[in-house]
Amino acid sequence: MARVSKEERKKAIMHHALILFSREGFYTTTIPDIAKSIGMSVGNLYNYFKSKEALAKEIIKYISAYLSERLRGINEEDISSEEKIHKIVSVYFHTAAEKPEMIEYFLRIYLSNREIFQNGCEGMICVSDFVTEIMIFFEDGVRKGELRDQDFFSAFGLFMGYLGGMVFLFGEEILPKPLEAYIDDISRNIYRALKSDEN
Amino acid sequence: MARVSKEERKKAIMHHALILFSREGFYTTTIPDIAKSIGMSVGNLYNYFKSKEALAKEIIKYISAYLSERLRGINEEDISSEEKIHKIVSVYFHTAAEKPEMIEYFLRIYLSNREIFQNGCEGMICVSDFVTEIMIFFEDGVRKGELRDQDFFSAFGLFMGYLGGMVFLFGEEILPKPLEAYIDDISRNIYRALKSDEN
Amino acid sequence: MARVSKEERKKAIMHHALILFSREGFYTTTIPDIAKSIGMSVGNLYNYFKSKEALAKEIIKYISAYLSERLRGINEEDISSEEKIHKIVSVYFHTAAEKPEMIEYFLRIYLSNREIFQNGCEGMICVSDFVTEIMIFFEDGVRKGELRDQDFFSAFGLFMGYLGGMVFLFGEEILPKPLEAYIDDISRNIYRALKSDEN
Amino acid sequence: MARVSKEERKKAIMHHALILFSREGFYTTTIPDIAKSIGMSVGNLYNYFKSKEALAKEIIKYISAYLSERLRGINEEDISSEEKIHKIVSVYFHTAAEKPEMIEYFLRIYLSNREIFQNGCEGMICVSDFVTEIMIFFEDGVRKGELRDQDFFSAFGLFMGYLGGMVFLFGEEILPKPLEAYIDDISRNIYRALKSDEN
DNA sequence: GATGAATGAGCTTTCATTCAT
DNA sequence: AATGAATGAAAGCTCATTCAT
Numbered sequence: 089m090a091r092v093s094k095e096e097r098k099k100a101i102m103h104h105a106l107i108l109f110s111r112e113g114f115y116t117t118t119i120p121d122i123a124k125s126i127g128m129s130v131g132n133l134y135n136y137f138k139s140k141e142a143l144a145k146e147i148i149k150y151i152s153a154y155l156s157e158r159l160r161g162i163n164e165e166d167i168s169s170e171e172k173i174h175k176i177v178s179v180y181f182h183t184a185a186e187k188p189e190m191i192e193y194f195l196r197i198y199l200s201n202r203e204i205f206q207n208g209c210e211g212m213i214c215v216s217d218f219v220t221e222i223m224i225f226f227e228d229g230v231r232k233g234e235l236r237d238q239d240f241f242s243a244f245g246l247f248m249g250y251l252g253g254m255v256f257l258f259g260e261e262i263l264p265k266p267l268e269a270y271i272d273d274i275s276r277n278i279y280r281a282l283k284s285d286e287n
Numbered sequence: 288m289a290r291v292s293k294e295e296r297k298k299a300i301m302h303h304a305l306i307l308f309s310r311e312g313f314y315t316t317t318i319p320d321i322a323k324s325i326g327m328s329v330g331n332l333y334n335y336f337k338s339k340e341a342l343a344k345e346i347i348k349y350i351s352a353y354l355s356e357r358l359r360g361i362n363e364e365d366i367s368s369e370e371k372i373h374k375i376v377s378v379y380f381h382t383a384a385e386k387p388e389m390i391e392y393f394l395r396i397y398l399s400n401r402e403i404f405q406n407g408c409e410g411m412i413c414v415s416d417f418v419t420e421i422m423i424f425f426e427d428g429v430r431k432g433e434l435r436d437q438d439f440f441s442a443f444g445l446f447m448g449y450l451g452g453m454v455f456l457f458g459e460e461i462l463p464k465p466l467e468a469y470i471d472d473i474s475r476n477i478y479r480a481l482k483s484d485e486n
Numbered sequence: 487m488a489r490v491s492k493e494e495r496k497k498a499i500m501h502h503a504l505i506l507f508s509r510e511g512f513y514t515t516t517i518p519d520i521a522k523s524i525g526m527s528v529g530n531l532y533n534y535f536k537s538k539e540a541l542a543k544e545i546i547k548y549i550s551a552y553l554s555e556r557l558r559g560i561n562e563e564d565i566s567s568e569e570k571i572h573k574i575v576s577v578y579f580h581t582a583a584e585k586p587e588m589i590e591y592f593l594r595i596y597l598s599n600r601e602i603f604q605n606g607c608e609g610m611i612c613v614s615d616f617v618t619e620i621m622i623f624f625e626d627g628v629r630k631g632e633l634r635d636q637d638f639f640s641a642f643g644l645f646m647g648y649l650g651g652m653v654f655l656f657g658e659e660i661l662p663k664p665l666e667a668y669i670d671d672i673s674r675n676i677y678r679a680l681k682s683d684e685n
Numbered sequence: 686m687a688r689v690s691k692e693e694r695k696k697a698i699m700h701h702a703l704i705l706f707s708r709e710g711f712y713t714t715t716i717p718d719i720a721k722s723i724g725m726s727v728g729n730l731y732n733y734f735k736s737k738e739a740l741a742k743e744i745i746k747y748i749s750a751y752l753s754e755r756l757r758g759i760n761e762e763d764i765s766s767e768e769k770i771h772k773i774v775s776v777y778f779h780t781a782a783e784k785p786e787m788i789e790y791f792l793r794i795y796l797s798n799r800e801i802f803q804n805g806c807e808g809m810i811c812v813s814d815f816v817t818e819i820m821i822f823f824e825d826g827v828r829k830g831e832l833r834d835q836d837f838f839s840a841f842g843l844f845m846g847y848l849g850g851m852v853f854l855f856g857e858e859i860l861p862k863p864l865e866a867y868i869d870d871i872s873r874n875i876y877r878a879l880k881s882d883e884n
Numbered sequence: 885g886a887t888g889a890a891t892g893a894g895c896t897t898t899c900a901t902t903c904a905t
Numbered sequence: 906a907a908t909g910a911a912t913g914a915a916a917g918c919t920c921a922t923t924c925a926t
Contacts, residue, residue: 094885112402113400113401113402115314115315116402118919118920118921119920119921119922120888120920120921123888128886128887129886129887129888130887130888130921130922131886131887131888131889131922131923131924132885132886132887132888134921134922134923135885135886139921139922140921140922195398195399196398196399196400196401197399199394199395199399199455200394200395200396200398200399200400201312201395201399202312202395202458202459203311203312203315211459211460211461212459212461238472238476239464239469239472241453241456241461241462241463241469242453242469242472242473242476243476244452244456245449245452245453245456245469245473246449246452246473246476248452249448249449249450249451249452249453249455250444250445250448250449250452251448252448252451252452253443253444253445253447253448253449253451253452254440254441254444254448256398256444256448257440257443257444259401260401260410260411261410262410262411262440263440264440265438270438270440270441270444273437273438273441274441274444274445277437277441277442277445277480277481278480280479280480281476281477281479281480282476293910296910317894317895317896318895318896318897319894319895319896327911327912328911328912328913329896329897329912329913330897330898330899330911330912330913330914331910331911331912331913333896333897333898334909334910334911338896338897339896339897492906510800511798511799511800513712513713514800516898516899516900517899517900517901518899518900521909526907526908527907527908527909528900528901528908528909529901529902529903529906529907529908529909529910530906530907530908530909532900532901532902533906533907537900537901538900538901593796593797594796594797594798594799595797597792597793597797597853598792598793598794598796598797598798599710599793599797600710600793600856600857601709601710601713609857609858609859610857610859636870636874637862637867637870639851639854639859639860639861639867640851640867640870640871640874641874642850642854643847643850643851643853643854643867643871644847644850644871644874646850647846647847647848647849647850647851647853648842648843648846648847648850649846650846650849650850651841651842651843651845651846651847651849651850652838652839652842652846654796654846655838655841655842657799658799658808658809659808660808660809660838661838662838663836668836668838668839668842671835671836671839672839672842672843675835675839675840675843675878675879676878678877678878679874679875679877679878680874691889694889715915715916715917716916716917716918717915717916717917725890725891726890726891726892727891727892727917727918728890728891728892728893728918728919728920729889729890729891729892731917731918731919732888732889732890736917736918737917737918
């Protein structure tokens with residue numbers, strides 16, 4: 089057990105907790121549930137996270153870092169805004185398909201349980217990396233004349249709400265096709281909504 | 288106490304529970320909390336709803352009925368799809384501003400706590416009225432040639448995700464302006480995304 | 487509803503309660519259950535019996551009266567003790583087969599829930615009619631020289647314990663044959679145990 | 686607290702619960718009552734037994750094991766059936782006198798509350814050890830020609846019903862003499878009922 | 885670091901009984 | 906006599922967190 093570093097152990101806990109929280113909900117997942125899923129004692133888990141809430145907060149920071157890193161890659165590419173939109177949608181949906189727990193956690197745990205994230209994650213502090221990348225994408229597009237210059241939140245809400253909504257529908261098993269099948273449609277819709285009129 | 292009918296009393300309970308659930312969350316709102324907020328005993332509350340979950344399910348049905356009724360009014364008007372979009376966004380945002388508990392409940396309680404609504408509200412049964420109205424709007428628009436003929440869920444996700452996302456941002460007090468200030472922007476974005484190319 | 491006398495109404499309540507108590511147990515049967523089974527309101531039921539316990543006590547008195555009446559008939563017949571034993575066993579088993587609720591109530595509710603019958607039915611006050619008839623049977627037999635003169639309770643315990651035990655086994659669906667099939671065997675065993683040595 | 690093993694702790698809980706259940710009844714004994722009687726917290730009690738019913742079931746198994754062990758000793762002795770009957774009655778009554786809670790539990794809790802023991806203790810599964818020893822005693826006696834060959838249940842019901850009935854009368858403080866004073870009478874009655882005719 | 889027994893407050897739910905009508 | 910909404914105490918059970926080892 090002493091083989092792995094404290095940091096690796098924390099990661100492992102977060103990974104297991106993320107899966108349980110996203111699958112069962114924050115309140116319906118117990119600390120013993122999490123401990124058992126890692127094969128660790130309840131008491132020891134508290135050596136790594138001082139409370140269930142603290143664990144939940146660290147997880148959302150981890151997810152934000154993960155997603156923003158992927159967005160940063162796209163932002164750094166020298167491609168049109170239209171192509172970037174397609175890539176962002178693609179990354180989001182592929183993540184939702186391959187690591188559904190991440191997006192589910194974002195939507196069902198983080199966004200929906202204000203009371204848990206109140207102290208320490210107010211506003212969007214704990215997901216600011218992620219928001220920043222969307223902002224960079226949007227402002228780049230406007231600067232290049234590819235996107236209409238509108239209120240940032242109108243654009244941000246479109247992106248996040250639309251993608252989140254689709255993943256919700258997918259999670260409810262309402263969508264008749266796999267998520268990836270919607271990438272083209274949705275990218276097009278977003279692009280049409282955001283593009284500048286001269287294009 | 289016999290002044291009010293059993294049905295009115297149920298409505299009153301639902302109203303108080305709706306406010307508490309949307310404000311504090313399902314799990315962090317207790318039955319005694321609800322009873323106290325109405326000035327009713329805990330035991331008596333169970334004469335009206337057989338469980339906390341049953342209460343939550345009746346509330347979402349009530350919200351779906353409320354919203355779908357408003358949408359039906361719009362669908363019945365003889366106006367363009369563009370105007371309808373504007374009216375739908377307007378109704379949604381005004382509801383969110385005036386009865387924030389309804390939209391918050393929809394987003395934070397209903398959509399995010401699958402386990403609560405599993406038995407009896409699978410799929411979107413408990414909000415089917417509402418979904419139906421969106422479908423009618425969309426298919427009418429396509430039939431009239433005003434909207435592009437695309438996958439319904441691509442359109443539905445745009446509507447519900449986008450509007451929900453904005454209300455989320457508003458609830459987090461992130462939006463710099465009141466919700467209503469975004470009606471024009473958002474209506475335009477949605478219309479651009481959905482309209483047929485010949486328009 | 488005013489057609490029937492108060493006494494008839496009480497009987498009806500006792501009858502329904504007897505069935506429910508014997509089938510489901512005293513604590514697992516609720517007053518609303520009883521009220522519903524008669525088609526009467528909960529409040530009105532309390533006009534006839536001042537509490538659940540009072541109802542239970544009246545029921546056991548009723549059962550004792552019913553059984554003792556049958557035993558009195560046997561005691562008054564001019565037949566041998568051996569024949570009387572056979573008739574008593576027969577009455578008991580036929581009652582258990584045809585009105586199982588009576589014997590079940592006696593065994594499972596009355597004998598097993600001391601706390602309910604503590605005030606008002608101490609000792610065997612509420613079943614004294616019944617005990618008295620067994621005592622008459624036994625003392626008659628001794629007087630006639632047909633039964634051994636032994637401690638009354640040794641004889642009473644044999645009668646009541648043995649018969650009760652068989653009904654228990656029957657209720658548990660453990661007996662391979664119907665109750666009545668055991669009448670001869672059991673009568674013989676009791677007679678052998680009790681008869682005087684000169685016979 | 687770590688002085689005692691988990692198994693010893695379970696035994697201790699069962700012991701205290703047994704006394705309370707037999708004295709006060711299953712439904713009138715609360716989990717807090719039991720916890721308090723051991724000096725343990727309510728929550729911790731649930732670390733040992735997953736429910737009140739599970740606790741009740743383990744207790745009856747324990748009692749059955751206890752009694753059957755004593756009966757096995759008697760069955761293994763090389764003595765006549767008449768002597769065995771005397772010893773069995775003696776063991777039963779001494780147990781009832783010294784550990785009244787055991788017999789009371791058997792009679793008042795186990796036999797009378799079917800609903801509690803329905804899942805997991807159907808038929809006589811949870812007391813099968815005990816029933817088996819009575820069966821061995823009876824069949825040995827028949828084989829040796831000391832007991833009449835009759836239906837096993839006619840004999841079993843006599844044994845268990847009679848002994849149970851006497852303990853009931855004792856528990857009701859109806860018997861004028863201590864239980865032990867009845868051992869000879871009752872043994873004789875049982876022997877007369879069961880013995881083969883040639884003896 | 886690691887364990888898991890122990891705590892106890894607090895949850896949802898039940899139900900005998902009352903009482904205004 | 907009759908109704909059934911209303912009460913509220915108390916039940917069984919859960920679970921985040923602690924702490925002795």
